[in-house]
Amino acid sequence: MKTAELQTPALIVSSAILDRNLKTMAEALPGGRCRPHVKAHKTTELAKRQVEVGHVTFCCATVKEMEGMAAAGLGEDLLLANEVLDTTRLGKLDARVTVAVDSDETVQAASSGGVREVLIDVNVGLPRCGVSPEDAPRLADLARSLGLSVRGVMGYEGHAIGLDDEEARRSLTEEAMDILTKVHGEVGGDLISAGGTGTFRINTWATEIQAGSYALMDVAYAKLGLPFELAVSVLATVISVSPGYAVADAGLKSLGMDHGNPEIDEGHQVMFVSDEHLSFMPSAPVKVGDRLRVLPAHVDPTVAYHSHMHVVDGEDVLESWGVDLRGW
């Protein structure tokens, strides 16, 4: 099959770039040093490629992702790196299941749902989830008192990861990991789980890095000077051409927009995005029927709009993978 035969908009992934990104990470952080986060790609077929280069431990963000990974035979060591209260589905999985906890309620939920292992999620500076560092040892004791095994700590330096300035990223990461390693000393366990694509080289304190975006990348991450290339784009068709601008058929329902407008390959300038349309100023003449590659500003919420990702080599579609971990 050729890309010209794909119904647009279509999520496409360069096979060669994906392979390079996976290989680069596997060389930098082999095996369990990287715990790939599936939330960025939501695709078990892609996770299998990550297994092929040596990673067998995975991070998930939703119960649905945990279920899907277990069902795909990828349940050797699954971490739900998020707080959940509805744990009954987790307790039933045929997989090694570890859950992040940051409160009495989430510890209780893990215990009552049949989960056996937890990580203490510690607030390291991002105003999101995570128990305060001072309260972490008490929470670990509570978990153990309920029969849960505490595998260690988790802390996400999300306030550092997207910073353009690598030195700022480094110093904020160091501050965050100072907190986390201190708490780890008090809580115990084998794991210090932290980091992401933006700090995979910087964060040398974590025993494992939770990186997701590196596999497919996006326009925002591509600006951080990382050794990963943009592998994903949204294939679109030019459906209308007027003097000075043109319109392609990739709109708001095919692109995560929280990081702003996408870019377009070949230097066309995006004007605005509507529900079904992308209006742009062409850098060179385009005609109705031309295909464009639209480069998403943020990979995670872009992928979540698509039922499939098509793995391509130039104009050849090699495989079409179901984005099978969508939903909750």
Add this chain to the structure above:
Amino acid sequence: MKTAELQTPALIVSSAILDRNLKTMAEALPGGRCRPHVKAHKTTELAKRQVEVGHVTFCCATVKEMEGMAAAGLGEDLLLANEVLDTTRLGKLDARVTVAVDSDETVQAASSGGVREVLIDVNVGLPRCGVSPEDAPRLADLARSLGLSVRGVMGYEGHAIGLDDEEARRSLTEEAMDILTKVHGEVGGDLISAGGTGTFRINTWATEIQAGSYALMDVAYAKLGLPFELAVSVLATVISVSPGYAVADAGLKSLGMDHGNPEIDEGHQVMFVSDEHLSFMPSAPVKVGDRLRVLPAHVDPTVAYHSHMHVVDGEDVLESWGVDLRGW
């Protein structure tokens, strides 16, 4: 079933408000005067409610929506109010199919795909699709020469529809419709199809109004002083509470973000939205496990993330409808 049993995040719709919105529109623009746009709700069960109040003509934005509406028995008069080149699926539908055209290529595609009726889509000021007014008669002639029936003209005053200032909305709509009615005089046909929720009262020139958002509404439309109420929200669970802020489990994969942050019922202040999380400053104490209703800034790209919408009366879930028109 109770809303407390719903897995969150979950798209919920107030049955009473939905009914009121549908009734208000059906009274203002009865029958064919409103051609409801399904792109905003992507749900054939909701479209059936629109039929119940008297609308049997519908607008779609994608081939998938056309197929789904026809398959649901709602194909009495379906307009694809968008330009498409891949028309073969349309030609096979068991429905009355009309397609918007704005170029020689889209006219040719309609003809070769077996479509029999078209509307000439005219640029009335929004830099998106639409043939120039001067070229519209020639395009209509081309369509007729290929055996297509030209049902009239279409023109979307999208640059006016979202303006807060009702007088500006009115004057821009008038300018746009001056163009469209003039072209209609040259092109002929029964239909002048235009407008949307923001101009449904203002646009008195169109023979039919393409309104979609009025059924469910969103935070942006709620600011325009329209007689429709917000019917849709994303039910979320508080999963973490820290001093000064808390986190709910509705993130970027459950909310269209192009119009900015959502709001939260009960006056909680949104701080930021992450892939899986909504960090907010509570207006009153919240605890882990509390449920919140997150009000989307933009309905269309929000609905497109969800596989189902749950129709509720208070805490009772009356029905769960598949959002069956997603994809392309």
